[in-house]
Amino acid sequence: MILITGGAGYIGSHVVKEIAAAGFDVVILDNLSTGNRVAAEAVRTLLRDYDGAGQIELVIGDCGNESLLDQICRQHPIDAVIHLAAFSEVGESMRDAAKYFSNNTAQSIYLLNSLKRNRVDKLVFSSTAAVYGQPLRNPIPEEHPLQPSNVYGLSKMMIESMLPRYRVNYGLNYISLRYFNAAGADASGLIGEKHRQESHLIPLVILRAMGRRDRFTIFGDDYDTYDGTCLRDYIHVSDLAQAHLLALQALLAGNVRERVYNLGNGRPHSVREVIAAVEQACGRSLTCDIGPRRLGDPSILLASSQRAVDELGWKPQYPHLQNIVDSAWRWHRLENWPES
Numbered sequence: 001m002i003l004i005t006g007g008a009g010y011i012g013s014h015v016v017k018e019i020a021a022a023g024f025d026v027v028i029l030d031n032l033s034t035g036n037r038v039a040a041e042a043v044r045t046l047l048r049d050y051d052g053a054g055q056i057e058l059v060i061g062d063c064g065n066e067s068l069l070d071q072i073c074r075q076h077p078i079d080a081v082i083h084l085a086a087f088s089e090v091g092e093s094m095r096d097a098a099k100y101f102s103n104n105t106a107q108s109i110y111l112l113n114s115l116k117r118n119r120v121d122k123l124v125f126s127s128t129a130a131v132y133g134q135p136l137r138n139p140i141p142e143e144h145p146l147q148p149s150n151v152y153g154l155s156k157m158m159i160e161s162m163l164p165r166y167r168v169n170y171g172l173n174y175i176s177l178r179y180f181n182a183a184g185a186d187a188s189g190l191i192g193e194k195h196r197q198e199s200h201l202i203p204l205v206i207l208r209a210m211g212r213r214d215r216f217t218i219f220g221d222d223y224d225t226y227d228g229t230c231l232r233d234y235i236h237v238s239d240l241a242q243a244h245l246l247a248l249q250a251l252l253a254g255n256v257r258e259r260v261y262n263l264g265n266g267r268p269h270s271v272r273e274v275i276a277a278v279e280q281a282c283g284r285s286l287t288c289d290i291g292p293r294r295l296g297d298p299s300i301l302l303a304s305s306q307r308a309v310d311e312l313g314w315k316p317q318y319p320h321l322q323n324i325v326d327s328a329w330r331w332h333r334l335e336n337w338p339e340s
Ligand code: UFG
Pocket: 088, 089, 090, 128, 129, 130, 131, 179, 180, 181, 182, 199, 200, 201, 202, 204, 216, 217, 218, 219, 220, 230, 231, 232, 271, 294, 297, 301
């Protein structure tokens, strides 16, 4: 049985689907602060089409609640944990650092200590490209120095830096996955990206196209890039989910003891190209404003994910921006979840 913290969130729900579809029983631990109860229900619904899929149980609580974790470990034979539960808004992390240190760093330490106490020795940790900060070179390899330029990245980097000690002292086997720009939605259209306060590019442009936002502002068009807007590495959320399954399998097989992997496509796309892909998806042109640069935005963030390809056998299925945006568009058109 696999414990997945944050499994009711955007990336988490896609990971739960992938892991359960592969036949693992899953316990989701989520406090629903940013996750959605409906996501867990939706995953159960879409797994009906999969032969041999595992069972999914939802436990509501904090990922660092040690007595709750002890109880879950007593009631279930937990073979491994996939730890996604975290806040992930870069801008918010700069305004309210304590929120990120408490939720992302402190809660993760309590979780790690619970794993130690309950002799769970396999962990897939959800990390981020934000640990790199302003890149010294692109594409960014895993050995690139870690100099996070925001508190979100710092809150994740602190846990990453502790994991080798948990390996040495307590035998924890772990894989950290550094996501680049997660986007898109499951092909079923039943699960996707829904945040209470949206700040990400693709959903914002889609909401603008659907008339649910009055305006969309490009944060700077004077960068030293081919069209003046920032370049990012957009990776389909289902491809991220596939990487979690591969990481889990590598840990369970004993093939990996401690490793870090970047997860991106290695293809740069500008803000303007994303807008054009949304225009293509919705069949009409959009008017956008040009605003000043957003503080802390690097002009280019591009992953080298060769290590995940070579060592985990990761093979992204949806590397093209248009496929990613089309899946997000389809999700937003179908989405009718209540606010959680
Ligand atoms: N952008 C706009 N206007 C907006 C929103 C975004 O122009 O209203 C631009 C940003 O300036 C950036 C690009 O769109 O150039 C992508 O921005 P996002 O906010 O969607 O994503 P980020 O690249 O800032 O950050 C994302 C995740 C982080 C993660 C990082 C790692 O949100 O959690 O990728 O690459 F750390």
